[in-house]
Amino acid sequence: MTYLPNIIFAIILISGIGFFTKNVKKLRRNILLGHDVDVSDNKSQRWKNMAKIALGQTKMVRRPISGFLHVIVYIGFIIINIEVLEIVIDGLIGTHRIGLKLLPTSIYGFLIGSFEVLAVLVLVAVIIFWLRRNVLKIARFWKNEMKGWPKSDADIILYFEIVLMGLFLVMNATDSSFQAMQSGNVISQFIAPWFSGLSEASLHLVERSAWWIHIIGILVFLNYLYFSKHLHILLAFPNTYYGGLKPQGQFNNLEAVTNEVKMMMDPNIDPFAAAPEGAEDEVPAKFGASDVQDLNWVQLLSAYTCTECGRCTSDCPANQTGKKLSPRKIMMDTRDRLEEVGKNIDHNKGEFKDDGKQLLGDYITNEELWACTSCNACVEACPVSINPLSIITEMRRYLVMEKSDAPTELNNMMTNIENNGAPWPYNQMDRLNWKNE
Amino acid sequence: MSESLKVPTMAEFMAQGKQPEVLFWVGCAGSFDDRAKKITKAFVKLLNKANVEFAVLGTEESCTGDPAKRAGNEFLFQMQAVTNIEVLNAYEVKKIVTACPHCFNTIKNEYPELGGKYEVMHHTQFLKTLLDEGRLTIEGGKYKGKRITFHDPCYLGRANSVYEAPRELIVKLEAELIEMKNCKRNGLCCGAGGAQMFKDAEPGNKEVNIERTEQALEIKPEIVAAGCPFCNTMMTDGMKAKEKEDIEVMDIAELIANAQDL
Numbered sequence: 055m056t057y058l059p060n061i062i063f064a065i066i067l068i069s070g071i072g073f074f075t076k077n078v079k080k081l082r083r084n085i086l087l088g089h090d091v092d093v094s095d096n097k098s099q100r101w102k103n104m105a106k107i108a109l110g111q112t113k114m115v116r117r118p119i120s121g122f123l124h125v126i127v128y129i130g131f132i133i134i135n136i137e138v139l140e141i142v143i144d145g146l147i148g149t150h151r152i153g154l155k156l157l158p159t160s161i162y163g164f165l166i167g168s169f170e171v172l173a174v175l176v177l178v179a180v181i182i183f184w185l186r187r188n189v190l191k192i193a194r195f196w197k198n199e200m201k202g203w204p205k206s207d208a209d210i211i212l213y214f215e216i217v218l219m220g221l222f223l224v225m226n227a228t229d230s231s232f233q234a235m236q237s238g239n240v241i242s243q244f245i246a247p248w249f250s251g252l253s254e255a256s257l258h259l260v261e262r263s264a265w266w267i268h269i270i271g272i273l274v275f276l277n278y279l280y281f282s283k284h285l286h287i288l289l290a291f292p293n294t295y296y297g298g299l300k301p302q303g304q305f306n307n308l309e310a311v312t313n314e315v316k317m318m319m320d321p322n323i324d325p326f327a328a329a330p331e332g333a334e335d336e337v338p339a340k341f342g343a344s345d346v347q348d349l350n351w352v353q354l355l356s357a358y359t360c361t362e363c364g365r366c367t368s369d370c371p372a373n374q375t376g377k378k379l380s381p382r383k384i385m386m387d388t389r390d391r392l393e394e395v396g397k398n399i400d401h402n403k404g405e406f407k408d409d410g411k412q413l414l415g416d417y418i419t420n421e422e423l424w425a426c427t428s429c430n431a432c433v434e435a436c437p438v439s440i441n442p443l444s445i446i447t448e449m450r451r452y453l454v455m456e457k458s459d460a461p462t463e464l465n466n467m468m469t470n471i472e473n474n475g476a477p478w479p480y481n482q483m484d485r486l487n488w489k490n491e
Numbered sequence: 492m493s494e495s496l497k498v499p500t501m502a503e504f505m506a507q508g509k510q511p512e513v514l515f516w517v518g519c520a521g522s523f524d525d526r527a528k529k530i531t532k533a534f535v536k537l538l539n540k541a542n543v544e545f546a547v548l549g550t551e552e553s554c555t556g557d558p559a560k561r562a563g564n565e566f567l568f569q570m571q572a573v574t575n576i577e578v579l580n581a582y583e584v585k586k587i588v589t590a591c592p593h594c595f596n597t598i599k600n601e602y603p604e605l606g607g608k609y610e611v612m613h614h615t616q617f618l619k620t621l622l623d624e625g626r627l628t629i630e631g632g633k634y635k636g637k638r639i640t641f642h643d644p645c646y647l648g649r650a651n652s653v654y655e656a657p658r659e660l661i662v663k664l665e666a667e668l669i670e671m672k673n674c675k676r677n678g679l680c681c682g683a684g685g686a687q688m689f690k691d692a693e694p695g696n697k698e699v700n701i702e703r704t705e706q707a708l709e710i711k712p713e714i715v716a717a718g719c720p721f722c723n724t725m726m727t728d729g730m731k732a733k734e735k736e737d738i739e740v741m742d743i744a745e746l747i748a749n750a751q752d753l
């Protein structure tokens with residue numbers, strides 16, 4: 055019977071990790087619904103970007119207050135997880151604080167002591183985060199797209215953190231042998247007196263409960279990620295690795311268009327010649343994007359990575375002046391639609407059945423797309439290297455090239471370019487007139 | 492004044508079997524827009540003054556395709572690009588300078604893949620080089636001590652990380668360079684980019700150029716310096732709307748040319 059706790063622990067651990075693996079597989083499948091895109095270049099620069107932006111949080115701290123607080127939570131999160139390692143080993147083999155057997159008391163005490171200090175810092179930071187959202191009501195957290203689940207999600211995570219940090223401290227405070235050691239209980243020694251009235255047995259019960267809830271909480275958290283903006287704690291790394299390296303002003307040139315333009319301009323190509331071998335089977339390329347499958351997989355990865363922080367939206371000139379466009383919403387819509395497509399595939403035995411919906415129209419409206427000035431403020435602001443503008447551009451391409459659905463004034467502008475080589479109705483032959491005016 | 496402008500074309504250089512030092516890409520605004528034409532002329536005066544052997548394409552120039560591309564018309568963009576590249580390559584152009592950040596960005600970043608590889612400079616970068624090489628001198632005089640702020644064009648700043656060249660030129664004018672609360676990489680758009688210049692804005696509660704003009708007014712400048720013909724229009728309209736027409740919106744090339752009474 056003495057092995058019962060170990061067995062229960064192993065089952066919980068394995069199912070926790072098992073569910074998580076299942077989610078990761080689904081995530082990967084959904085992301086790979088996107089087009090292929092070549093991101094195999096400049097490996098060293100990509101590693102550097104990942105180290106700087108994801109690990110080093112360089113873009114987070116551009117907004118100093120939230121950046122600083124985030125760094126605390128982030129460091130706390132990573133370091134305190136070392137403690138989880140001990141919990142897992144203890145749980146599996148039935149030891150108590152295995153670290154004490156492996157390390158000298160002073161070093162163990164130092165480690166746990168640092169974790170305790172970090173736990174308090176994290177608690178404070180998280181409480182400030184909560185206040186910023188719910189009491190100060192900072193504008194970017196209260197935009198339209200943040201109603202409902204996104205708002206609850208953000209709060210739930212904060213409560214999670216508070217509970218996990220609290221449990222960690224209580225667990226230490228009620229561990230009488232740990233307290234007796236007088237090393238490492240920098241913070242928990244002040245919490246221990248709260249439990250001084252309890253008998254040895256009840257104290258042990260509190261300690262064990264805190265221990266179990268703590269580790270179960272962590273596993274629940276892990277599985278919660280898939281449904282949350284908190285996926286960014288994992289995906290920020292690949293996303294900053296695959297993020298853009300070119301000057302922000304450089305938009306990609308569509309290869310399918312290049313080929314057609316070449317054909318049109320090349321006098322040596324006979325337009326009536328038989329199509330080259332194999333060309334009949336080729337699906338005619340669709341220009342631009344009307345649904346998530348038309349985007350590339352890095353754009354879909356970005357949709358799952360988005361932290362919903364709204365830094366992009368708060369810097370967006372269109373959004374600042376009351377237009378419907380919000381680059382954050384573009385990313386959230388892309389993720390929501392991708393989830394919907396993923397579920398559709400799950401329900402239809404691995405194949406997507408047309409559901410009469412698409413990203414364009416059902417999620418993102420033309421009005422939003424046409425409000426963008428392509429200023430790149432959103433791209434610059436994003437702390438995890440997301441490019442909402444690239445999705446806006448792909449969707450405009452679809453509207454213009456597949457649907458001829460641009461605002462009339464833009465159609466006029468394009469007709470002018472086509473006819474006289476300028477966006478206004480002036481004759482190309484008059485281009486040098488300024489010289490003599 | 493205008494008779495004294497020397498504006499040779501590539502065709503003329505070719506006829507003499509010569510190559511200019513640099514091609515001046517004038518752009519559609521610089522060629523046709525009344526306000527922007529003044530910027531074009533100011534820049535030409537400076538080129539003439541510094542004895543730069545430059546040429547323009549004149550009637551052989553055509554829209555780079557930037558507004559078409561940002562609007563989503565990749566076809567039209569690439570047609571324009573390929574046509575322009577054919578002309579530029581036929582003249583064996585190596586180096587291009589332009590006073591329009593949109594032309595600058597498009598030719599510099601998007602033409603190479605389509606076969607057009609050139610060294611491309613924004614006119615503020617080019618003027619800065621002339622200054623460093625001692626071919627051009629900048630006098631403060633007229634603008635000495637004036638409060639001048641620089642509005643970063645999106646396609647020069649964020650898009651291509653050029654923030655310093657225009658500012659260094661303003662400092663050379665011995666003016667007091669002041670910064671708006673959103674500047675450099677945080678610069679706020681004037682509202683014209685992404686083909687917005689050619690259409691009305693979507694419904695909202697304000698025009699983007701008014702927002703930006705208000706940011707400028709906050710720091711009480713005497714002059715707003717611009718480096719893009721479209722920003723220039725937007726900021727000028729903004730000042731008009733705010734009834735602050737005494738605050739001039741001027742291109743950096745104009746400021747330098749004016750300072751020397753060119």
Ligand code: SF4
Pocket residue numbers: 366369370371372373379380381425426427428429430431432433442443
């Ligand atoms: S590029 Fe478009 S979406 Fe992004 S900040 Fe500028 S206007 Fe907003």
Ligand code: SF4
Pocket residue numbers: 359360361362363364365366367381382385435436437438439440442
């Ligand atoms: S796209 Fe980037 S900046 Fe915008 S909400 Fe998502 S993470 Fe934040």
